[in-house]
Amino acid sequence: MTVQKVMVVGAGQMGSGIAQVFAQSGFQVILNDIKQEFVERGLGVITKNLTRQVEKARMTEADKSAILARIVASTSLEDAKDIDLVIEAAVENMEVKTKIFSQLDQLAPEHAVLASNTSSLPITEIAAATKRPEQVIGMHFMNPVPVMKLVEIIRGLATTDEVYQTIEDITKKLQKVPVAVNDFPGFVSNRVLMPMINEAIYTLYEGVATKEAIDEVMKLGMNHPMGPLTLADFIGLDTCLYIMETLHEGFGDDKYRPCPLLRKYVKAGWLGKKTGRGFYTYES
Numbered sequence: 001m002t003v004q005k006v007m008v009v010g011a012g013q014m015g016s017g018i019a020q021v022f023a024q025s026g027f028q029v030i031l032n033d034i035k036q037e038f039v040e041r042g043l044g045v046i047t048k049n050l051t052r053q054v055e056k057a058r059m060t061e062a063d064k065s066a067i068l069a070r071i072v073a074s075t076s077l078e079d080a081k082d083i084d085l086v087i088e089a090a091v092e093n094m095e096v097k098t099k100i101f102s103q104l105d106q107l108a109p110e111h112a113v114l115a116s117n118t119s120s121l122p123i124t125e126i127a128a129a130t131k132r133p134e135q136v137i138g139m140h141f142m143n144p145v146p147v148m149k150l151v152e153i154i155r156g157l158a159t160t161d162e163v164y165q166t167i168e169d170i171t172k173k174l175q176k177v178p179v180a181v182n183d184f185p186g187f188v189s190n191r192v193l194m195p196m197i198n199e200a201i202y203t204l205y206e207g208v209a210t211k212e213a214i215d216e217v218m219k220l221g222m223n224h225p226m227g228p229l230t231l232a233d234f235i236g237l238d239t240c241l242y243i244m245e246t247l248h249e250g251f252g253d254d255k256y257r258p259c260p261l262l263r264k265y266v267k268a269g270w271l272g273k274k275t276g277r278g279f280y281t282y283e284s
């Protein structure tokens, strides 16, 4: 199947990054969100990233303009009427996602593949909200999308080999590395990463060490580019909590119990970098 026109639903941190890498690889992209201001904010982030590439002489001003010209703003899912592929990157909430997929199923052409960038929710359940579960798949990018090489590709129960192959080929066109994963809570990335972050939060909660010390141990001792608490702030503490809850509920195993300190921070609205405060504080 040939994919030329792509719609990205959700223009936040992940959606804007996904739109950027598709446009950089020559695809026509519709960047959709519920409000014009959200789309504009996403386009602003893309423009800033591309400007940095021009400043570093990795791209010309003409390349930047051509990439931006390939991205069209949208606030209506009806713009999915002539696309070949959708990547949904809306909030991590099953109700929101199933609503979007059910609408897209009615609006997108019959041949279109519907992919979700969900970080932990079951692809099979999202697919069940459509009449084309065989054309629904997980395409999980890592943050920051323009930098990170991995794309986890998750097959739902009904996903066909042809659809899997299409997504694997596209991932390579984006200069990223596809890794095949089956549909279990948290897939591989967050099943391994989130309990590590949660344990780091327990370590802080129990007073084993300061936040700086915990991060330093993992950075210098394990060669992680960021300490786990800095990384949690970067991902968003609400997202971390949501993923831990998905693991806890999905496996019914208390080893995935979210740390009470994580819950407390989320209740306080300390969601990490995006709100200016999490384990650390950030300038706006």
Ligand code: CAA
Pocket: 049, 052, 118, 119, 141, 142, 143, 144, 145, 146, 147, 148, 189, 190, 193, 225, 226, 231, 235, 239
């Ligand atoms: N968007 C675009 N480019 C970015 C960026 C962003 N948000 N942040 C950094 N970069 C680029 C910089 O421009 C820089 O590019 P050049 O080398 O070409 O100049 C490069 O990345 C390195 O940046 P810095 O020198 O500023 O900082 P750094 O060396 O510390 O790297 C980092 C930053 C790449 C984010 C690095 O700290 C890192 O790899 N951190 C871990 C990230 C990670 O674990 N991501 C996965 C999160 S989990 C996830 O996404 C899954 C999920 O479902 C929750």
